[in-house]
Amino acid sequence: MKKAISMILVLCLLLSLAACGGTGKSGSGTPSAPPEGTGTPAPSAGTDEPSGTEPSETPSEAPTETPGTETAGGKTLVVYFSATNNTEAVAGYIADAAGADIFELVPTEPYTAGDLDWTDPDSRVSREHEDESLRVVELENAVPDNWSEYDTVFVGYPIWWGGAAWPVNGFVTSNDFTGKIVIPFCTSASSGMGESGELLAQMAGTGDWQDGRRFGSGVSEDEVAEWVDSLGLASGGASMVYFTSDISPEGLMKVYEALGVELTGDNIAVKLSTGEPPASNYLDPDLIRDLVEHVDGTIVECNTAYGGSRSETNMHYQVAEDHGFTDLGKGFVIMDEDGESMILPVEGGQRLTENYVGAHFGDFDGFLVLSHFKGHMIAGFGGAIKNISIGIGSQEGKNLIHTAGRSHTSWFGGEQDAFLESMADAGKSVVDALDGNILFINVMNRLSIDCDCNGRPAEPDIHDIGILASTDPVALDQACLDLIYEAEGSESFIRRVEGQNGAHVLEAGETIGLGSRTYQLENIDE
Numbered sequence: 001m002k003k004a005i006s007m008i009l010v011l012c013l014l015l016s017l018a019a020c021g022g023t024g025k026s027g028s029g030t031p032s033a034p035p036e037g038t039g040t041p042a043p044s045a046g047t048d049e050p051s052g053t054e055p056s057e058t059p060s061e062a063p064t065e066t067p068g069t070e071t072a073g074g075k076t077l078v079v080y081f082s083a084t085n086n087t088e089a090v091a092g093y094i095a096d097a098a099g100a101d102i103f104e105l106v107p108t109e110p111y112t113a114g115d116l117d118w119t120d121p122d123s124r125v126s127r128e129h130e131d132e133s134l135r136v137v138e139l140e141n142a143v144p145d146n147w148s149e150y151d152t153v154f155v156g157y158p159i160w161w162g163g164a165a166w167p168v169n170g171f172v173t174s175n176d177f178t179g180k181i182v183i184p185f186c187t188s189a190s191s192g193m194g195e196s197g198e199l200l201a202q203m204a205g206t207g208d209w210q211d212g213r214r215f216g217s218g219v220s221e222d223e224v225a226e227w228v229d230s231l232g233l234a235s236g237g238a239s240m241v242y243f244t245s246d247i248s249p250e251g252l253m254k255v256y257e258a259l260g261v262e263l264t265g266d267n268i269a270v271k272l273s274t275g276e277p278p279a280s281n282y283l284d285p286d287l288i289r290d291l292v293e294h295v296d297g298t299i300v301e302c303n304t305a306y307g308g309s310r311s312e313t314n315m316h317y318q319v320a321e322d323h324g325f326t327d328l329g330k331g332f333v334i335m336d337e338d339g340e341s342m343i344l345p346v347e348g349g350q351r352l353t354e355n356y357v358g359a360h361f362g363d364f365d366g367f368l369v370l371s372h373f374k375g376h377m378i379a380g381f382g383g384a385i386k387n388i389s390i391g392i393g394s395q396e397g398k399n400l401i402h403t404a405g406r407s408h409t410s411w412f413g414g415e416q417d418a419f420l421e422s423m424a425d426a427g428k429s430v431v432d433a434l435d436g437n438i439l440f441i442n443v444m445n446r447l448s449i450d451c452d453c454n455g456r457p458a459e460p461d462i463h464d465i466g467i468l469a470s471t472d473p474v475a476l477d478q479a480c481l482d483l484i485y486e487a488e489g490s491e492s493f494i495r496r497v498e499g500q501n502g503a504h505v506l507e508a509g510e511t512i513g514l515g516s517r518t519y520q521l522e523n524i525d526e
C-alpha cells in the first residue's frame with residue numbers, strides 16, 4: 001500500500017449517512033451454521049477559444065476566492081443485504097470509516113425467522129437452496145440512486161451454505177459496474193468467503209472486483225475500520241488524487257497505474273488538445289505515447305469554435321499531424337469532423353439540459369482524458385473539466401456552453417458564472433454517458449497563464465510541478481489549482497484564475513455531483 005504523504009482534506013460538512021432501513025429483519029440472532037459446500041451459489045499541453053487575439057468583450061472581473069474551502073460529496077457506496085443484522089452492522093462500520101453512502105437491499109418479501117430456519121427442509125431458504133430457480137428474490141429497489149457517481153462500491157452479504165446469500169444477486173445483475181472498484185465483504189458463523197466474490201464478479205460481468213473480506217458475526221467496529229483504512233481509499237467522502245513529480249513517459253504510466261482501474265471496451269478515446277500553432281504548449285506526443293498505446297487508444301479532438309488553424313477539419317488534421325498526434329495508438333479522429341453533433345442529456349444541470357458533443361463521441365466505449373493544466377483567458381484555468389466540456393463539445397456545443405444555452409451559432413457574450421456552470425453541466429453529461437468509464441490525468445508543466453488554444457502563450461512564471469491522476473475530474477482540477485496556489489511565482493496565474501472566478505467551475509461541478517472538491521493527495525514518488 002502506498003504511503004499517503006499529503007492529506008488535503010477540506011471538509012466543512014460531513015456526509016450525512018443515510019440510515020439503514022432495517023425493515024423486514026427477523027431479529028438479531030445468528031443461527032448456527034448449516035454445513036457448507038452443498039452448492040450455492042518540450043512543448044507540452046486547449047481546446048477552444050481564440051488564439052492570439054483576445055475578444056474585445058472580455059468577461060468582467062469576478063469575486064476572488066481561495067480554492068478548496070467547500071464541502072464534500074460522497075463517491076463510495078456500501079450496498080448490503082442482511083437477514084439478521086450482522087452484515088448490516090458491518091456495512092454501517094464500513095460506511096463510517098469510508099465516509100460512504102449506504103444502500104440496503106430489501107427483499108419485497110422479507111425473510112422471517114421461520115424462512116431462515118435452514119434445519120427445516122421445508123423452510124424458504126432450504127427450498128431456495130435446493131432449487132436454484134427459486135433463488136430469484138425480488139428486491140424493493142435494486143438500483144441505487146445516483147449510481148454513476150460512485151467510484152467504489154462495497155457489496156455485503158451473509159454467507160449461506162458457503163456462498164453469498166442470493167438476495168444480493170438481484171443487485172449485482174441489475175447494475176453496470178463499469179469503471180467501478182467493487183469490494184465484496186460478508187459475515188458468517190465460521191465459513192470463509194470462499195469463491196463468493198468471484199462468483200458475484202462473474203455474475204456482474206463488469207467492474208474491477210477486489211478480493212474482499214469475511215468478518216465474524218460479532219466483529220468489532222475497530223477491526224472493520226482497520227480493514228477499510230488498509231484499503232487506502234480516500235476517507236470522509238474525499239476522492240483520491242495521485243501525484244508524481246516525474247514528468248516523463250514512465251511517470252505518466254505510473255500515475256495512471258496508481259488509479260488501480262483500467263478503462264473497459266475495445267474503443268478507447270484519448271482526449272487531448274492538439275494545440276494552436278505556432279507555439280502553444282500542447283502535450284508532447286513522446287510523453288504520452290506509451291500510455292496511449294497501453295490503452296490502445298485513439299487520439300480524439302473537436303474543432304474549435306473560433307478562427308485559428310483548428311476550426312476547420314482539414315486544417316485541424318494537418319495541425320494534428322504537424323504536432324505528432326496522428327501516429328500514436330490507433331490514430332487520430334476529429335469527433336465533429338463532419339460538423340455533426342451528438343446530443344447528450346444533462347441530468348441535474350444548473351444551466352444546460354442538453355450537451356452537443358462531436359458526433360463520433362458515440363464510437364468510443366471509454367475515455368482517457370489527458371489535459372495540460374494551464375491558465376485560460378476566459379475560464380481562468382483549463383484542466384480536466386474544461387477538456388471534457390468545451391474540449392468534447394462540437395462547435396455548436398461550444399457555443400451553447402459559452403452562452404449557457406442561449407446561442408447555437410456564437411460563443412460571444414455569455415455571462416461568466418453561467419458559462420462556468422455550463423462547463424460543469426456539459427462535463428457531467430459526458431461522464432454520465434460513459435457511466436464512469438473515464439479516467440483523468442492532468443500534466444502540470446509549461447504552466448502558462450494562457451491556454452493551448454493560444455498560439456503565442458505567455459512564458460510560464462511557475463516551474464513545472466508534476467502529473468496528477470484521478471477518477472474524479474473535480475478533485476483533480478481542485479488539487480492542481482491548490483498546487484498552483486502553493487507554487488512560487490504563481491501570482492500571475494492566480495490573478496488570471498481569480499479574475500475569471502475560475503474556481504466557480506469546481507463549485508458548480510460539486511453542486512451537480514460531477515465530483516468532489518475534497519480530495520486526498522497521494523504522492524506515489526514516496
Ligand SMILES: Cc1cc2nc3c(=O)[nH]c(=O)nc-3n(C[C@H](O)[C@H](O)[C@H](O)COP(=O)(O)O)c2cc1C
Pocket residue numbers: 030031032033034035036037081082083084085086087088116117118125157158159160161162163187188189190191192216217
Ligand atoms: C440460511 C443460512 C445459511 C447459512 N450458512 C452458513 C454457512 O454456510 N457458513 C457459515 O459460517 N454461516 C452460515 N450461516 C450463518 C450466517 O452466515 C451468519 O449468521 C451471518 O452473519 C448472518 O448475516 P446477517 O445477520 O447479515 O443475515 C447461515 C445462516 C443462514 C440463515
